[in-house]
Amino acid sequence: MFINFFYQLRAYGVPVTITEWMMLMEALSLGMASSSLTAFYHLARAVLVKSETHYDRYDLAFYSYFQDIETPLELTEKILQWLEKALPPRQFRDQERQQFQDWDLDDLRRRLEERLQEQKEQHRGGSKWIGTGGTSPFGHSGYHPSGIRIAGDSVNKSAVQVAAQRNFRGFRADATIGVRQFEVALRKLRQLSSKEEGPRDELDLDETIQDTGDKGGLLQLVWNRSRKNTLKVALLMDSGGSMDPYLRICSQLFTAINRSSHFKDLRFFYFHNCIYQYLYLDPDCRMDSAVRTEDFLGMLDPEYKVILIGDASMAPSELTMQGGAIDWAFHNDEPGMEWLQRISDHFSHSVWLNPIPSPYWNRTTGHYTITVIRKIFPMYELSLEGLEMAIKKLKVRK
C-alpha cells in the first residue's frame, strides 16, 4: 500500500528507511489514521520524518503524491475567491512575477474558468485544481510558491492543502541559515586527542579503586590523559567586492566559527579575489596587515584544516596569468592558480565554500574560474547542507 509514496519521499530527499515504513504500516493497521488523509498526513510525518529540516520536502512529496486524491466539489467557487486573495504580487518572487505581469484579473479568471471547464469533463469533478499542470500560465505544480499561496488561503484545510502551504520551508537545510545552525554544524568538526599523548591529569576512578582495593585500602591514585579537541582551523576569506552580496551569510559563518570555542587554534586570513604571494590579517587587504603566503605555509603545519570562502568568480587572467591580480598597484610574479595549488598541496585537509548556490556554478559569470578552482579544492556551497558536507570532507584525509 502506498509503496510508491515511500519512493516518492526518497526521491524528494526525505531519508525514509524500511524500519520507519514498517512502523507506519503498523500504525495504520492499528487504525491510527482513522481513514482520513489529514490524520494520515500527520501520522506519516511523525513516523517517517525525523527532522524539521525535512518537513518541507515531506510536504512537497506528499503534495505531489496525493494532490489528485482529494477533490472537494465546492472548489470551483472557492477558487475564484482564493484567486482574489492570492493575487497581490508581493507573494511572488521577482522572476515569477514577470510571468504574471501581462495578465489582468479578469483575463486570468476567464482562462481559469475555461481550464476548470475542461478538466471537469476529463476528470470527474475536476480533480486537478488551479494550475497543477505545470505548463499553464498559472504554472505551479506544487513546487511553485504562488500555487501554495492559493491553497494556503483555503478555509477548509485538507491534508493536501496543509502540505501545499509548506509552513516548514524556512527549516530546509539547504536554505541559507543562521549563526546558530552553523555553530551546530561546526561542532561536528572535532578531533579528540589520542590516549597516547598529553599530560596525565585526569583521575581514573575505577583504576584507583581497583588499585586501592588491591593494596588493602592504602590509597593508590591512578591518572589518565584527558581527551581534548586538537583541531586547528585556518579560515581564508575573500573580501573582494564581488563578495558583497554574500556579506550577510559570510558574517554569519564568521560569527559562528568565532564563537565555536572548541578549536585548539583558529586563524583568520583574507584575500582579494585570488591568493597570491600575500595574505592579509585584515579584511581591507592593505599592505600593513600583509603576511607572506610562503610564511603562512611555513607557520601552519599541514594538520590545520583550511576552509576557504569565496565566490571563486574572477577574470580568468587573475587566476592564470602573471601580473593578473585585480589591483593595478600589485604585481604577482606567479599566477594565482599556482598559489592555490601550493596551499592545497601543503594542507592535508582543505575545502572551499562558495556562497553562490551550486546550481548556478555552471552558469554564473565566473563559471570558468569556478571550474578551475574546483579542480584544486573540493567546493561546496555555503549553506547548512554544504557546510555539513564540507565538514565531512575535512574529516578525511585527501
Place this chain on the structure above:
Amino acid sequence: MPEQSSSFNGTRNYIASQELQNSVNVAIALGRPLLIKGEPGTGKTMLAESIASNLDKELLIWNIKSSTKAGDGLYIYDTIQRLYDSQFGDHDVSDIRHYIKLGKLGQAFVSENQIVLLIDEIDKADLEFPNDLLWELDIMSFNIPETGETIEARHRPIVVITSNAEKELPDAFLRRCIFHYIAFPDAEMMAEIIRVHHPNLEKNLLEEALEAFYWIRSVSGLQKKPSTSELLDWVQALAIGGISPKKISDEFPFLGVLLKKDQDFNTVLQRLHSQGKQIKTAAGIPRFR
C-alpha cells in the same frame, strides 16, 4: 506487556495543538519514544508533565548533562560506598545488590504502573549517548552483570525525549522514534496559552503585550529571540507592576525580562529609537484580536 489505550488530549494548563496530540498518541500506541524538538521555550519539557497528568501516570524526569552516560540511566554500582563500608566494617558488603542503584530508566522499568519517562535535553550528552540507549529502549530490558540480574520492564514506559538540536542525533536512534517539531505558537495560540497561565489578565494588556512581543521577535539580528516562557514572565511583571496597556508599546517596560543578552538589548533599543515615531502611532493600526 499490556498497554492502556488511553489517549492524550492536552491539559488545562498546557495547550497542545491537534498535531502534537496526534503525535503523542501515535507514540503511545506504537510504544516508541517520542522525540520533541522546537525552539527553546515552546514547552517541550512541559509536554511530559502534561501527558503524565492527563493520563494520570507518574512522571520520572531524567535530566541529561554533558557528563551523563547512558549506563547511568539503567543503574549505578556505587563502588565508593562499598569501599567505605568495607573499611568501617559496619555494613554487610558481601551483597553487591545493596550498592546497585537503579537509574531513571531502570526505575521506570520496575515500576508497578506505567510511567511517563522524560529524557530531557538528550542532545546535551555525548554524541554516542542516544545510540547507547537504543537496545534497552527497544527490548525494554537490561542486564546487571554485577549481580547477574535482568531487569525487565513490567510496563513499557511512555518515553518523551526532548532535544534543542545542539547536536545531531544518530540516524539509528532517529529511525526508532516518533518525531514532532513544536513550531513557535502564532499570536492566537499564544493568547490562549497566556490566558491559561494568567486568566485574569486585562484584554488590553494582553493585546498590547503580544503585539510588542511579536514585534521584538521580528527584529532581525537578535541572538536569542524571546520565547513563550519569557513572555509569560513579562506579562506577569507588567500585571504586577500595574503598567497601563498604553505604555507598553511606547516604553517597553521591563525589557530585561524578555531580552537576556546585552547585545540584543541594544539592538532592540536602537530599533526602537529609529522607529520611535512609528511605535507611538501604532495605536491606529488594527491590533491582533
